[in-house]
Amino acid sequence: MWNRLKAILADFIQQADLVLLGLCCAATLYGMVLIASATRYMDTSGMSGMIRYVGVQGAAMLLGLCAYVFMSMIDVEIVLKKWKWVLAFNIVFIGLLVTPLGVGGATTGNQAWLKIPGIPFQIGPAEIVKITFTLLLAKQLEWLREEKRDLKSFPAAAMVAGHTLLLMGYYVVISGDMGNALTFFFIFLCMAFAAGFALRWFALLFAGLGGGIAFVLLLDIVPASMDYMLNRFxxxxxxxxxxxxxxxxxxxxxxxxGSGGIFGQGYMQGTQTQSSESYSLPYRWTDFIFSVCGEELGLIGCLAVIALLTAIIIRVLLVARNAQVPLHCYVCVGMAAMLIYQTVINIGMCLFVMPTIGVTLPFFSYGGSSLLTLYAAMGVVSGIKKRSPVTRRPGRLLG
Structure with a gap:
């Protein structure tokens, strides 16, 4: 058994994407440094809260490394031969939110988390379903191509969009979490574009959405439950x-x-970050971890965060670009889209140019299930990179 384990690790080291893994680890460790400062204020000793949060994040990172190795060994094409089981998993797993296991999130207040006994952190079904949804959508796009369907046609576009909108609606009705629901939508947009869908369908989609929103606003028929969300815009x-x-x-x-300037106020010296007053920076270890970085490490620290996340995204897109199997390309584009959406929304939210919708910063924000699934997603990309290429097929990223 030991020899078998050594052989598996040797194969992983030789063929897996260690550059991508290194970037993910660097971002996570940087995030843990920020989390340590963001949670230091929680008691007079400045230690128990910090140790708890950093400890959970560290444990999630170790589990994430195992998930990265495991997912690197998985052939997504084999998994997706059982696509009906993957679809059933998505439906059932999200549905658990309406069972006694479902709880409201600490930062969003939505019924978007599962508290499973024995696990030290809450699990967000959306975090995991982002991966399985991306795999299913890639399978659907591949099937349309193999069936020689015209990807520029309306039926093909409607089929993929319908899959996405049904999942989004199902998730929002159950959880009330619009932030993560929009992640599915952005993944769909990027994957559909990469597959070669006609640009006119994107224009029609956005025109329809814009027209619908304008109609609702002009007639002043906004439901009370949505009024708070519109105020965020x-x-x-x-x-x-x-x-x-x-x-x-x-x-x-x-x-x-703004108070951090170029070099910041100093690590663990931030005025708001280290304050326990109620008017200080909220949710500083989750939604607003980027603000902690800006206050204590300044513009230089923020640029380092952006550089690491950009490098991870570029690495994933390079794997997509070099993929010679359409399914693999679509999966990688979906994983990159997930990272792009969360990064842009979270940083924009901290800079007051995007609405507050409870989206965390990948690899940096505190969250055990989020970090674990991010490593699993990057493990899927690593597994795609190590697979031997086969027949090259056309597509926007495939040439």
Whole structure:
């Protein structure tokens, strides 16, 4: 058994994407440094809260490394031969949110988390379903190509869009979490573009969405449950609008980042980061970890965060570009889309140019299930990279 394990590890070291793994580890360790500072204020000793959060993140990283190795060995083409089981998993796993295991998230207040006894962190089904959804969508796109369907036709576009919108609707109805639901939508957009869908369908989609929103606003028929969400967009265009309510979190975030200047106030020296007052930076170890970086490490620290995440995304897209099997290309594009969406939304949220929708910063924000699934997703990309290429086929990224 020991010899078998050594052989597996040797094969992993020789063929897996160690550059991608190294970038992920660097981002995670950087994030843990920020989490340590962001949680130091929690008690007078400045240690118990910090040790707890950093410890959980460290344990998630170790599990993530195991997930990366394991997923690197998985052939997604074999897994997707059982695509019906993957689809059933998505439906059932999200459905667990309505069971006694479902709980409200600490940062979003939505019913979007599972608390499973014996696991030290809550599990967000959306985090895991992002991976399985990406695999299913890639399988669907490959099937359309193999069936010689015209990917520029309306039926093909409607089939893939329908799959996405049904999953989004199912998830939102159960969880109320629009932030993660939009991740599915962005993954769909990027994968459909990579597959070669006609640009007119994207234009029609956005025109329809824009028209629908305008119609609702003009007739003033916004449901009360959605009014708060719309206010999150209104405040982006007028920062003085409800500055003590819906705009308060982002106002504190912008103040923290601005006060850091180029080099920051110093690690563990941030005025808001180290304050326990109620008016200080909220959710500083999750949603607003980038603001902690800006306050304590300044512009230089923020640029390092952006550089690491950009390098990870570029690495994933390079694997997509070099893939010679359409399925592999689509999967990698979907994984990159997931990272791009979360990065842009979270940093934009901290800079007060995107709405607050509870999306965390990949690899940096605290969250055991999020970190674990990110490593699993990157493990899928690593497994694709090590697979021997076969017949080269056309596509926007495949040439």
């Amino acid at each position: 209104r405040v982006l265009f007028d920062h003085s609008y409800d500055s003590l309510g819906v705009g308060w979190q982002q106002s504190r975030s912008l103040l923290a980042i």
